[in-house]
Each structure stands twice: as C-alpha cells, then as structure tokens.
Amino acid sequence: MHSISGRKRLLSSLAVGAMLALIAIGFSGCAKETEETRLRPALESIAAADLASDTQILASDEFEGRGLASEGEIKTINFLRDEFQKIGLEPGNGQSYFQEIPMVVNSVDPAARLEVKGGKKSLSFAYKEEFVARTLRVMEESTVTDSELVFVGYGIVAPEYNWNDYQDLDVRGKTVVVLVNDPGFATQDPALFSGRTMTYYGRWTYKYEEAARQGAAAVFIVHETEPAAYPWAVVKNSWTGPQFNLVSEDNNMSRCSAEGWVSLEAAGQIFESAGLGYDEIKVAASKMGFKAVPLGLRASLTLKNEIKKVTSSNVIARLPGSQRPDEYVIYMAHWDHFGKNPALDGDQIFNGAVDNATGTAALIELAEAFKRLKHSPDRSIVFLAVTGEEQGLIGSGYYAAHPVFPAAKTAAVINMDALNVSGPMKDITVVGYGLSELDNYIEAAAKEAGRTVNPDPTPEKGSYFRSDHFPFAKQGVPAVYPSGGIDSIEHGREWTLARVEKYLVERYHKPSDEFDPGWDLSGAIDDLRLLFKVGYRLAMDTAFPNWKEGTPYKAKRDADLAAVSR
Numbered sequence: 001m002h003s004i005s006g007r008k009r010l011l012s013s014l015a016v017g018a019m020l021a022l023i024a025i026g027f028s029g030c031a032k033e034t035e036e037t038r039l040r041p042a043l044e045s046i047a048a049a050d051l052a053s054d055t056q057i058l059a060s061d062e063f064e065g066r067g068l069a070s071e072g073e074i075k076t077i078n079f080l081r082d083e084f085q086k087i088g089l090e091p092g093n094g095q096s097y098f099q100e101i102p103m104v105v106n107s108v109d110p111a112a113r114l115e116v117k118g119g120k121k122s123l124s125f126a127y128k129e130e131f132v133a134r135t136l137r138v139m140e141e142s143t144v145t146d147s148e149l150v151f152v153g154y155g156i157v158a159p160e161y162n163w164n165d166y167q168d169l170d171v172r173g174k175t176v177v178v179l180v181n182d183p184g185f186a187t188q189d190p191a192l193f194s195g196r197t198m199t200y201y202g203r204w205t206y207k208y209e210e211a212a213r214q215g216a217a218a219v220f221i222v223h224e225t226e227p228a229a230y231p232w233a234v235v236k237n238s239w240t241g242p243q244f245n246l247v248s249e250d251n252n253m254s255r256c257s258a259e260g261w262v263s264l265e266a267a268g269q270i271f272e273s274a275g276l277g278y279d280e281i282k283v284a285a286s287k288m289g290f291k292a293v294p295l296g297l298r299a300s301l302t303l304k305n306e307i308k309k310v311t312s313s314n315v316i317a318r319l320p321g322s323q324r325p326d327e328y329v330i331y332m333a334h335w336d337h338f339g340k341n342p343a344l345d346g347d348q349i350f351n352g353a354v355d356n357a358t359g360t361a362a363l364i365e366l367a368e369a370f371k372r373l374k375h376s377p378d379r380s381i382v383f384l385a386v387t388g389e390e391q392g393l394i395g396s397g398y399y400a401a402h403p404v405f406p407a408a409k410t411a412a413v414i415n416m417d418a419l420n421v422s423g424p425m426k427d428i429t430v431v432g433y434g435l436s437e438l439d440n441y442i443e444a445a446a447k448e449a450g451r452t453v454n455p456d457p458t459p460e461k462g463s464y465f466r467s468d469h470f471p472f473a474k475q476g477v478p479a480v481y482p483s484g485g486i487d488s489i490e491h492g493r494e495w496t497l498a499r500v501e502k503y504l505v506e507r508y509h510k511p512s513d514e515f516d517p518g519w520d521l522s523g524a525i526d527d528l529r530l531l532f533k534v535g536y537r538l539a540m541d542t543a544f545p546n547w548k549e550g551t552p553y554k555a556k557r558d559a560d561l562a563a564v565s566r
C-alpha cells in the first residue's frame with residue numbers, strides 16, 4: 001500500500017520513456033520490434049524507489065521480524081498475496097497463493113547432559129557450552145543409553161570419490177563421531193573430493209542424513225571453526241531455543257535419536273579419554289582407505305523435547321506463459337527471518353532488512369516488470385517466496401519435495417537472498433557458477449551490461465548448500481544464486497569487501513539488520529534488470545537447461561528430461 005506513491009512517480013517516468021521510444025522508432029523509420037524495445041518498459045519499471053519502499057515495509061517493526069507461525073508471518077504472507085494480486089498474477093497453488101507446510105517446533109530442555117563413560121575418566125558435557133543436540137523424532141523424550149562411540153572420520157559414503165567411511169561397519173544403535181567438511185578441504189589436495197571447495201559431503205546436513213541411513217542411534221560432529229566456516233557461538237545460538245522442522249510421514253522416526261555437535265574442547269577430552277590423539281586421528285581420517293575407529297567409550301543422553309505443531313506458508317504466484325504455460329521459470333526469495341526475541345534487552349526485533357526483505361521486495365519488482373510486457377513470455381513465470389530458510393531451508397525443501405510445478409517442466413530457478421545495497425558493481429557474483437548451463441544466460445546478460453561474472457569467492461564455506469536454490473539442485477532443477485558483486489565501480493574491491501565484512505560483523509542475523517534510507521540500491525537495480533533478462537530469455541527458450549558433466553545433480557535431471565520426452 002505504502003508503495004503506491006513510488007509507483008506513481010514511476011508511471012510518469014515511464015510515460016516519458018515510452019514517448020522517447022516512439023520518437024526513436026519514428027526517426028529510424030523501422031517499426032520492427034527488437035528484444036531491446038520489447039523489454040525496455042519492463043526494465044525501466046524496475047526502480048530503486050519501489051524496491052526501497054517494499055523493503056522498508058517488510059523490514060518494519062510492524063512485521064515483527066517475519067518469524068515463522070507468528071503475527072509477523074500473517075502480515076508478511078498477506079502483504080505478498082495482496083501485492084501479487086494487485087499486480088495481476090494468478091494464484092500459484094490451485095486457487096491459493098499459499099502452500100501450507102506442517103512443521104514441528106522442538107525445544108530441548110537445556111538441562112540435558114552428554115555423558116561419556118568407559119575411558120580413562122568419566123566425562124559429562126554441558127548443553128550449549130560443550131555440546132548441542134536435537135531430535136527430529138516427534139517424541140517428547142529421546143534417549144540414548146550406553147551407546148558405543150565410533151569415530152567414523154568424515155562420515156562420508158561417496159562412490160564417485162571411491163570413499164566409504166562406513167565400509168564393513170555396523171553402527172546400528174551406536175553413536176558416531178564425525179568431522180565437519182570433507183577430506184579435500186582438510187588436505188587442500190585438489191585430487192581429493194573438490195579440493196578446497198566444499199562438497200555436499202562436507203555439510204552437517206549430509207552427515208546426519210548418512211548416519212541415519214546407516215542406522216546410528218546418535219551422531220555428533222566435532223566443531224572446528226575453519227572447516228565449519230563459523231565459530232562455536234553460531235552453533236550455540238542457532239541450535240538452542242525453539243527449532244522449526246519439517247515432519248515426514250513417519251514422524252521423522254527414520255532419523256537418529258539425537259543429532260548434534262561437540263565443541264573442539266569436548267572432542268579433545270573424548271579422544272584423550274579413549275587414549276587417542278585428536279590431531280593424529282584427524283590426519284588419518286583424511287587419507288584414502290581410512291578405517292573407522294571404535295573408541296571403547298559409551299555415550300548416554302536424554303533429550304526432553306517440548307513439541308508444538310504449527311503451520312507456515314510459502315507464497316506462490318504465477319504469470320501464465322502465452323505459448324507453453326505448463327513450463328516454468330521460477331524466481332525465488334525467502335520471506336522469513338528470525339522474528340523477535342522478548343528475552344533481549346533493547347531492540348528485540350530481527351528486521352532482516354538486507355536478509356531478506358530486499359530479495360522478497362525484488363520478487364514484487366520483477367513481477368511488476370513482467371506484467372509490463374505487452375505479451376507474456378512463452379513459459380510461465382513463477383514467483384516463489386519461501387518460508388523457513390533461516391531455520392534450515394524448510395520452505396524450499398518442502399516445495400522441492402512437494403513441487404506444485406513438476407521439476408522436469410521447470411527450466412530454472414533463480415534465487416535471491418540479500419541484495420547489494422552498496423551501489424553499482426563492475427561484476428556479479430554467482431553462487432553455483434560453473435555448475436549448469438544457466439551460466440550461458442547469465443554471462444550473456446552480464447556482458448551486455450558491461451559486467452563480469454565471478455564464481456563464489458569462498459567455495460570452501462559451502463554457500464551453495466546454504467540457501468534455497470540447493471533443495472532444487474538436489475531434485476535436478478538447475479538453480480543459481482546470483483548475489484551482487486564485490487568490485488564497486490566507484491570505490492573498488494577493497495572497499496566493497498570491507499563493507500560486506502562490516503555487515504557480517506555488525507548486522508547479519510542481528511536486530512540491527514534494519515532498513516537504511518542511505519543505501520544505494522542502484523546496484524541492486526542493475527542486478528534485477530540482469531536477472532529479468534535471464535529469466536525472460538529462459539522463458540522464451542524451448543530448451544531445458546541441464547547441469548554440466550560431473551555435477552552430482554545431472555543424473556536426476558537427465559532422468560526427468562528423458563521421462564518427459566518419452
């Protein structure tokens with residue numbers, strides 16, 4: 001609602017633009033419509049004032065930090081529905097703009113202790129300071145008693161890398177201890193896994209999934225700051241307090257009884273108690289042919305688990321394609337943030353202005369731009385605002401597992417998370433660059449804008465697995481996350497990197513991530529115009545982009561595309 005004045009201003013500037021365009025056509029004496037003239041009104045409608053005003057609304061205290069299953073969620077998803085409706089988009093999920101997602105909220109009693117016995121001395125670790133744990137099982141109490149501890153190295157089963165940490169091992173009922181990241185990172189050996197670039201086998205989510213497949217009772221990851229890419233404080237804060245999770249049909253009973261982390265200090269004590277040196281065993285674990293080591297210790301843990309069932313929603317809107325409406329290009333952004341925390345002194349609202357009111361506002365901006373086209377693109381354009389990203393890619397994970405539009409008919413997913421607020425850039429960073437044929441579309445649009453494309457500058461942090469495009473990749477749908485640039489036209493690279501670092505330290509995931517009228521959104525507008533072209537061209541194409549050879553996502557895409565063409 002508040003954004004109307006911005007759009008009025010925009011309309012008048014558009015009128016001038018349209019007049020100029022007419023004059024240009026008149027002078028050239030050629031009425032033939034090029035892509036450039038066709039897209040101009042749409043591209044010009046993407047404006048900083050609109051983006052700012054929608055971001056400001058979404059990041060206002062009134063929206064309460066857009067927490068899941070809160071008043072803030074209701075305001076947010078209704079705002080998005082109303083905006084999409086006003087723009088003239090159709091509901092994306094049958095008659096509804098919402099895709100409802102059943103979730104549980106688990107809160108573990110912080111009095112829990114992890115006891116480890118049978119070694120040189122009995123150990124007892126404190127929840128939060130020395131270990132964290134959760135159970136995804138929908139149970140009020142989850143217990144592990146005298147479960148044998150086994151060190152399984154990186155806990156990886158990767159046939160394509162000829163690696164199996166669970167080889168000839170039966171861990172049913174046992175508690176596995178695993179290292180974070182993968183042997184490639186540990187050794188920096190480009191011949192092992194992807195070298196310094198983290199593979200999915202390095203992510204904590206994978207470690208838990210694999211331990212559950214192996215039938216382990218419990219799984220603990222040893223925390224180390226560098227390979228995890230964040231300090232213990234992040235583990236401590238994000239793993240304690242209420243945790244939102246999806247519920248599977250079996251009430252998550254196929255998961256381990258307990259999934260958690262131990263601090264490096266606690267792990268040191270555990271290995272010492274087993275008579276082993278952590279540093280030596282870590283080196284052994286990163287060598288081909290490593291064999292798991294029973295620690296001769298027993299672990300016990302009881303998690304008292306308060307469970308609440310709630311519902312949260314993805315918001316989905318669709319602009320039907322004019323030629324092939326049953327084929328799709330998806331723009332996505334997560335609408336959620338951390339809500340509010342009444343236990344805090346001072347500001348209690350996590351406004352999440354950059355993360356990700358900007359990306360959510362961008363969906364509205366792009367939707368408006370597509371509506372300005374005289375003819376809708378051949379394929380349908382989907383605007384998907386997902387929930388629960390901050391809680392572990394819940395909304396995108398649910399959509400990818402319960403797709404409203406079939407994966408095989410989805411040409412691509414373009415994810416936006418935290419837009420650039422630091423002005424125009426010479427470059428654009430694309431997380432996922434080099435993995436799929438979407439590169440070609442992005443490179444072309446970047447070139448036209450006189451910009452270069454960067455791959456993820458810190459692939460060892462596993463960013464590709466940490467935002468909403470990843471559940472789509474797992475389902476074979478080519479997905480990228482373009483995330484602004486790092487080389488400011490005006491101030492250069494050092495300045496930009498310092499700005500990014502300052503944001504990460506001072507505002508990221510804190511109540512201070514607030515809307516700032518001093519932002520320079522012109523760089524974000526450049527990015528959105530570029531992404532508009534990418535999406536438009538994908539929607540005018542007949543090809544279904546695929547993953548590049550050697551990526552783990554290609555097999556699923558190949559199978560999907562083959563099934564459709566039969």
Ligand SMILES: [Zn+2]
Nearest residue numbers: 355356417418
């Ligand atoms: Zn985000």
